[in-house]
Amino acid sequence: MREIAVADIGGTNARFARASIGDDGAIVLGEPHVLGTGDFATFAEAWRAFLGSQPGFEPQGAALALAGPVSQGRFKLTNADWTFDADTLSAELGVSRAVLCNDFEAIAYAILGDIDEHHLTHLAGPSKPLPDDQTITVIGPGTGLGIAHFRRHRASSGLQAIVQPTEGSHIDFAPVDAVDDAALAALRKVHSRVSLERVVSGEGIVNIHAAICALEGISATPQLDALDIWKAGAAGTDPIAAQTIAHFVKTLGRVAGDYALAHGASGVVIAGGLGLRLQDQLSAPAFHEAFIAKGRYHAMMAAMPVKLITHPQPGLLGAAAAFAQTHMEDRSSP
DSSP, X not given: OEEEEEEEEOSSEEEEEEEEEOTTOOEEEOOOEEEEGGGOSSXXXXXXXXXXXXXXXXXXXXXXXXXXXXXXXXXXXXXXXXXXXXXXXXXXXXXXXXXXXXXXXXXXXXXXXXXXXXXXXXXXXXXXXXXXXXXXXXXXXXXXXXXXEEEEEEETTEEEEEEEEOOGXXXXXXXOSHHHHHHHHHHHTTOSSOBGGGTSSTTTHHHHHHHHHHHHXXXXXXXXXXXXXXXXXXXXXXXXXXXXXXXXXHHXXXXXXXXXXXXXXXXXXXXXXXXXXXXXXXXXXXXXXXXXXXXXXXXXXXXXXXXXXXXXXXXXXXXXXXXXXXXXXXXXXX
């Protein structure tokens, strides 16, 4: 049994927890401790704050799921100022081993080993489990937009899996209707290049809202931020905000379908804190209609199950699963 510290770090929140990993790889996750990423100048400060809340806890290792590309040497989070150095992190944290992975890579690991059908709610398509030996796309909006995919394959020792993190949210944004055209035109005035994440993300809702206001001939309220729009739209107190969320949901459906095609997937899992809060909207027909609207591939898309992760902490669980996976691989190496 190993006791480690795990963290799921995004642009808004940094979630920490204790995790126990058995010799067979079984994971027991402790209660999460949530800190604001912007409340600490560095990850080291947040790490010390977490350990200070856990008297007597001396982790044997650490596993971090990070919202952004993970590389060797020093690198920075995409939507926050924290930096990490993969080569020196274990020494800095005072642990024997530190594992770093992309946040959606971690979620893929969680789906592979530790999240069961109980925490995969059916959204659309055929009501059946995810296929065992096919590629699965994992996508979800939060502060940014996370995208990964994994594939199980059969080997002599049983099912094996390959997890591929991506930075797919930073491809060019491709408009398909008047709202998208207006959003793209406005964003081009601010950014030299407009990526998908500028629109399909928690913060991107502001840009959709502004585009709809422009088309309706309404002045967008300057002080209305992303959280205001989400709250007003969900409560039904603001028709433009409600229209904005409806457009966001359709766009997410379209993009999820695009990535399923690009990955050669046979199933899709929606993740991310925002995805969970949008469960009712994602279960409505508009999301799935956008997902399957792929011309000649309509029937193929309609045959894919689309699930929503409802596990409360898939990133923390996935970070522990990634640690367990690398630990098992090292033990099996000659």
